Structures are given as structure tokens and as C-alpha cells.
Amino acid sequence: MGSFIANTDRQQQEMLTAAGYDNFEDLFAHIPDVVKLGRELEIDRGLSEMEVCRKIESLSEKNIVFRHIFRGAGAYDHYIPSIVKEVVSKEEFVTAYTPYQAEVSQGNLQSIFEYQTMMCELTGMDVSNASVYDGATAAAESVFMCKDRKRKSVVISGAVNPAVIDVIRTYCSGRETDINVVPAKNGLTDADAVCAALNSATACLIVQQPNFFGNIEDADRFCRAAHEAGAKFVMSVDPIAMAVLKTPGEYGADIAVGEGQSLGMPLGFGGPYLGFMTTTQKMMRQLPGRIVGQTEDSEGNVCYVLTLQAREQHIRREKASSNICSNEALCALTATVYLSAMGPEGLRQAAELSVNKAHYLQKELEKAGFAPAYPDAEFFKEFVTESPVPPERLMAELEKHGILGGLPLEDGKILWCATEKNTREDIDDLVTLAGEVIC
Amino acid sequence: MNIPEELLYSRSHEWVKFADDETASVGITDYAQEELGDLVFVNLPEAGDDFAVGEVFADVESVKAVSDINCPLTGTISEVNEAIMDEPESINSDPYGAWFVKFEGISEQENLMDAAAYEKYVEEEKAKEE
């Protein structure tokens, strides 16, 4: 049986005696027998560390690890620098608690301060929080930032990731919120329909950039329309794309959120990921979650501390705007190290490589018989094609060669993705195989 | 303990300054600001909002706590003091100058105390604490 209890039987007995108890039963004697389990748990016996490793390894071997990934849809296979993995494995960072005691947490606090700074740089906004669970919950929390007594409805572009829309619906299902999802048109946000949907009861408009189909939106019009209706403009953005595309700050958005997994976190079958939330100076106090601020100690040394805590649940309780307690601290640290390692040029390179590879893939697939679904839209690193064969058949064939193809969509189309990790050779191989399936 | 003669006081430590029967300004007392400690932020309502006696119309934040401010009147907010939102420290340094809101259309008020009665009340509160 595995155990992490240091005290030996003898030491345990010594402590029992010192505390005035005869045995362990004594310690639990005050608990009514009727609620006690009174039997052994019906689970397997414990194991040694070596056996644990064997068992978990054999579980992991039942998964298929694809050597070549061409699927995105919100979770991306970007290159993770080795220094990132090294830094985020440091025991201090891994095992530390939330930095409520500033004097012994300066490293942790400063790293969050650096993270907040970098997220502001990426999105062009003024203020960032210390992160939330993921991009989808970040979008949901942004709705609560915008709602007030007179504005309770939300307009969401149908070109936003359906999983994000699902989470927003679930989050809003408790409190009176009218959610209006305006169906996408030709792979883009339907500008006319969205503008028509905005009114004096709209709290915010949410648009994704690049959108779920990979296409780049012209957000100018939406920002203006939202503001004209007195609503806030929320953009959910791909952080890698922010190295080259016009930022939410430049568009004049009120809130920029998104999924930070691309910034150094592994795919990990869905988590842990990273939800970033940034906003304007004006809306700073509406941000949920932890925030780190710079201050001085009594000797005038620059130092960092959790601040604006009176917004949070542990102080406001039922008057808090969000119940969130944690941030994804270690994931935020991961993003900080990733962005330091990439630097402005490296991030631009990752973005440009992804764009170039995706466009090459699209052209080659088109030649092989996979017509683009939205030929008039410009895309970033993902794009949608028609499929001349049932997508499942294509995927099965690709799987035999260790390739995870694009995501089959409900209407028989396929959402493809390419990043800096896909070489020309990999892409050519994929396209050849795809062509063979058609024949 | 500073307790200006010309003001009226509520049991939850707000001061009220009547301009006439239907209009008044409201803030918190010296005792209140001392109990609350260093204030870092204040959340104010909007002009046009209606409140009744006893309702929470604002709150003040210190580093580790939030305190509700209760309404001593029934009426409509005519003006809010944006300055204290930018400089919450002024509530600590000048509690009777740092008004929170102005009311109009006042129809009701709780049983407000005069300065002498409030002074006595504060003494009793302090004694309770010890």
C-alpha cells in the first residue's frame, strides 16, 4: 500500500497519548456510528510506486498519439519550447499556495504581474486579471461584467466556437439573461443581422477573432454598432494571431478574452487550459478573479501583492459578481515563460508560419478535390472545406498513417488547421493520402 | 471624535444635512470612517435611483472588507459625488466634507439623532465593544 504518511506506528501512538487519546477509535468516537462507513472501501488494494507507473503507462498506451495533427477548433498543437517545461516543473511554482502572504510569494506574484503585462500587450487592452479556467468560461464571465439592471441580453455571433456558446448558455442559465445567437453567414458573422439584433437592452456583443471557421472578421463595423446601441463589445481572440492581426485594443473593444492554451500548454485531452481576460481602465473593477498589483513595502522596496480583493467572493460573498476563487496560476506562468521565450519576433514567426502552412494546405487540398467552403473569406490558420467523401472514411485512412485530420463538422464539412509544427512534407503526405481516398 | 452640531445622524453612522424639507446630502461619520479603516474604494448608485429607509444604497471597501451603507431616507438620488470614487482617502481625512449622494423628493426619514444624542450613542457603541 502506498503511503505518504511519515509518522511511524510508534510515533503515531506517542502523539495519541500526548493528545490524551488511547487509540484512533477514540479520536473518531464522537462521530455517530450510524454515519460511519464501518467497512472497508470497495476499491482495489494500494500499490507501490513502480506498480502505479506500470498501470498508468498501460492506460496511456491505449490512446493513439497522432504524430501529425491537423485539427484545431479551439485546442492547438503549437510548438512548446523546452525552457517552458523546465521552468513550470520547478517544485516551488508547482506546490506553492495562492500568494495571499506576499512576503513569501514575491516570485509567484511577480510572475503573475508579468503575465498580466504580457496579456495587455497581446490584446492591446489596459488591464488583465490573473486568469480564469479557460477561454470559454472567460467569455461567459465577460457577459457578467457587462450586464446591469437595464441591460440583460447578449448578442453572440454564430461564428463563435459552439463550445464557447454552450458554456455561455450554461453560465447564464441561472440568472435572467436573454441569449441571442445570430447564425453565421458564409463562414463569417452576419453583420446585418447582428446590427439588427442590437438594442437598448443589449449588454454586450461577442465576436471571435479569427472565428470558429478560421476566418478573419472585420470587427470595425461590429464595434461601432455595439457602441452605438450602448452595448459593450467583447472579442474572443487567438493569442498567437494577436502578434499580427489588429488587436481588440486597436478596434476599441471593451473586453478581450480568449483561450491561452496555445501559449505553451499541451493539448492534454482538454485541460488544464488558460482563460485570459483583459479590459479597459474603465472596466477594471468589473474584472472577476485575482489581480496582482505593484506596490511598495514599508522600506520603499518595489513589491507585488494581490489587490482589489474586495471584488472577490471571499470578501463580498453573495454580493460578488463571480464565485471564482482560483486562477490557473501554473498555466499563467506557462504563458509567461512561453511569451518570454518566443519574444515579439518568435511569436510573429509562429503566427506567420501557421498562416503560411494553413494556406499551403488549403491550396493543395483544393487541388486534390476538397473545395473551400467559404472561398470569399480570408482565413488565418484554420479553414473549412467541403468533402467529396464521407469525412469518417477519410479520417480512418489518415489515422492508419498517424495523422489526425481536420474536424468533421455537422454539415459534412471539415475544419482543418495547420501550425508551425506541420512541415511541407507532412502536408504533402496528408494531401496525397486524401487524394487517394477520393479515388 | 468629530460630531458637527448642525448635522443629523442615523443609527448606522451616516450623517444627513438637510438643505430644505425635501433635499439633503448624506455621508458617513468620523466614527464610521475610523471603524472602517483605510478606505480604498466606494461603490455609489446612479442619479435617478430611488431608495427607501434601510435599503443599502452604497458600499465602501477597505483592503479586506466591504461595508454596506444604509439609507437613512426615502427619496431619489439627484447627484453622486464622483470625487470620492477617485479619492476614497478623502472619506477618511474629511468625512463630513466627503458627501456620498444628494437626495431629492424626500418623503420619509428614519428617526435621526441630533449631535448630542449621537455623541451619547457613539459612547454606548464604544462601551459595547470593550
Added chain:
Amino acid sequence: MKTIFERSVEKRKLSLLPECDVPAVDLEAADRETPLDLPEVSENDISRHFSEMAKSTHGVNDGFYPLGSCTMKYNPKVNDEAASLQGFTNIHPLQPDHTVQGCIGLMKEAEKTLCEITGMDRMTFQPAAGAHGEFTGLLLIKAYHRSRNDLKRNKIIVPDSAHGTNPASAVMAGYEVINIPSKEDGCVDLDALRNVAGDDTAGLMLTNPNTVGLFDKNILEITDIVHKAGGLCYYDGANLNAVIGIVRPGDMGFDCMHINLHKTFSTPHGGGGPGAGPVGCKEFLADFLPGMLPAGEDQLYLKKPQNSIGMMKAYNGNFLILVRAYAYIIMLGREGIPEIAKNAVLNANYLRVMLSGKYVIPYKETCMHEFVMSLEHEKASMDVTAMDVAKALLDYGIHPPTMYFPLIVHEALMVEPTETESKEALDSLIKAFTEIYDKAVEDPEYIKNAPHNTIIERPDEVSAARHPKLRYIPEDN
């Protein structure tokens, strides 16, 4: 310590990505015009910078962390190794079911084991944290009442000793919170509960042992009162470490609950996350669970329950955290799991008894895995507060206990040693506390100005809140 931005030198960079081997594309879409001001550093700079930061961060590896209600137990390294296996890290969340039989298999096993441990029937792993789990559980309760057309139930009962996330979660789920006062002994006041429980009660949120570390013996009666009124009972799993393997929430009358994997199941705190807050429930609520649940026998697949409340986050929850917890559970197994509670409770009572000579412990009976000290007397007589004593502990390399929680005890310090601390560690805490008390009597100013040996003195939190500086600005520094 310099920020990473201050280490930046123009044109420094790493050599991470290759040249482009496909034609370059010039996008027509609007470009970013504002310069991207990220640090330009070498890998060596990064390595040194974060090493310096790690040295100024107190981890469980650096010393004792007796934080009440946080369960800062030792984080086994085999868990991290399990979670780093490529067979888990390189799996895309949207891979077809037949290619992730290992992941679904792990979820299935974990669900079975955790349900047996908690007395629940089904479990979702989607929630990413305890508070997230609470929100989920409350939405389950809401869905249940809605499904029976019982729409007048709009109130959730919460004891005033509860963690702040409880009422906050209730409000997020659209409920009104009814706070009930605790009795002098910190337990639920049955009369107060009976008074408020009625046909507008959707449910009760409770933890047992409660937040002052005591096991509420009336628990069956409490849950019965709520059930008889037509409400459901939600268990906040934060204190599960006290009773795991000995008492099960499902046997105490709870209908749904969350588990904090980063507390009871040893997954690391990461400096504030990521954690995981799986939600378990009895069969009658299973149909409402969010996310995808494992199904099937030989060929496993993921299935969304028929009347699911939806999705609490995208994809499958913090899967790599679940891997860590699962490694822990199978290592401890049938015999090891109850040993956790036994030793957690022993360690806490040992500390409680040994400290009760010098300090006031408001609740004198046997505690569970944690206990509360009150510094009210010291504040009155010497003006030495819970904060001061906590800061003084920092000089001993010990992380302070939880301060000022629960709210029902004044000048509270809540101590939870966990089962993984050795007798030597506990004795050194007792010694530290004793020395601090004696020093406070002799020279209270010294304690009031603590800590003295840390890299910074007490930070100015008032300025930080009044004039927030939330990002690095080059001109300022």
C-alpha cells in the same frame, strides 16, 4: 528582483522555429500596428530570471503549510510523472472516442472509485475548481426542481460559517441566499434551520466537518429537515480530508457534492491553480450532469447525459489534473485512503492540545482535521493580532495558517497540518508558536513589525488598492 522586461535587450532571442518551407502569404486583413512589447531575452536570461523567482516562492517543498481549509499536503512526484506521459499530454480533446480509450478508461475508473469513496452514484470531471463545482451542483439542483415544475424554490440556505464561494455560487445560479447563524459550538442551529426551511427552499450548502473543524453530529437530522421541506443537500468537499474512508457524504444525506482534487487528492496547488472540482451526485440527478461522461464496456465512449445542464467549460475538464489524482488514489488504495483521515485528525488534535496551553482555542472538544485559534485576547491585552502572529511565523520559514476565517471567530487563525507532516514538523510549529507568544509578551512591537527575515517587509496594500498598478509600464520604472 528585476522584472523580465527589465532584462530585455533589443534583438535578443532564442532559436526555436525553423525557416518557412512553404510560400509566404500576405494577409489582406487589418494588421496589428501597435508594437508588440514582449521581452527580448536569451534562454539563459529566462532560466536565471525564473530561478530567482522560484527562490522567492514558498512551496510545500520549502516548509510547512498549515493552512486551514486548504489541505496543503505533500504532492507526490509520481503523480506529475503520470501526467507528463505523452500518451496523455499529446491527446487532442476532439479525437474520436476509439482513439482515446485510455483517457476514457481512466475517467471511468476514477469515477467508480471516487463514487465509492464519497457515496455518490455518478460524477462529472468537467468543473475546474471547487467553486466551479459548487456552481455546477447548484445548477443540478435547479434543473431537478425545474424538471418537477417546482418553480417556487428560489432560496439556498448557507450557514454564516461557510466559505465565501458558497453564497457567491448560489447567487451565480440565480438563487437568493438565506444565511443561518451558527450556534456557540460552531454547529448548525437546528431551530434556525427549521425556521427557514420551507417550500421555497431549493437546497442547503454545507460542509461537514464544518469550517471550525468540528464534526456536526446532527448531520442526519440537518439533511432530513431540508429533504422534508423538499430541498436538496449539497456537500462542499473542501474538508473531505477529515473523514475520507471513514464517513461518506452520500451516507450523511447529501445529494450532490464537489471534491477538491487539489486538496484531498494531493494534486499540486500550482500557486493558485489549476485544480479540479469534480461533482458527484446520486442517481436521480445523474441525467442533469454537465459535460461528457464515460460509457460502454469493452469499447468505451463519451456520452452527454440526456438532460444535461450543458457545459461548465469547453472539453473534458482538467484531465491532466485528474491523472494525478488517479495515480494517488490507486497508490493508496483500500487501506491507504482511511489512513489519510486518521492521521490528518491525529495531527490536528496533537497540535490543538499542545498549543492550548498558551493560546485560546475556542472549541475545546476533539477537532477533526483542522482547528481554530483566536487571538482576540492577545489583541485586547497586547494589541497583537492574528495578522501579527501569522507574519511572525514567516520568520520561522513556516507559512502562516489561514487568517480571519471563518468569520464567526474573531482574530481567527485556522490550522490544518494534514496527514503528511511528520511529528518533527509539528513540534517545530509548536515551538515557533510558543516562542512568538513569549516574545509578544516581552516585546509586542517586535511581533507587530514582523516579518523581519523575509525578502520584503509588509506591503502597502492600501495604496495598491487605491492606486492600482496592474501592469509593468516602462516609463514608470
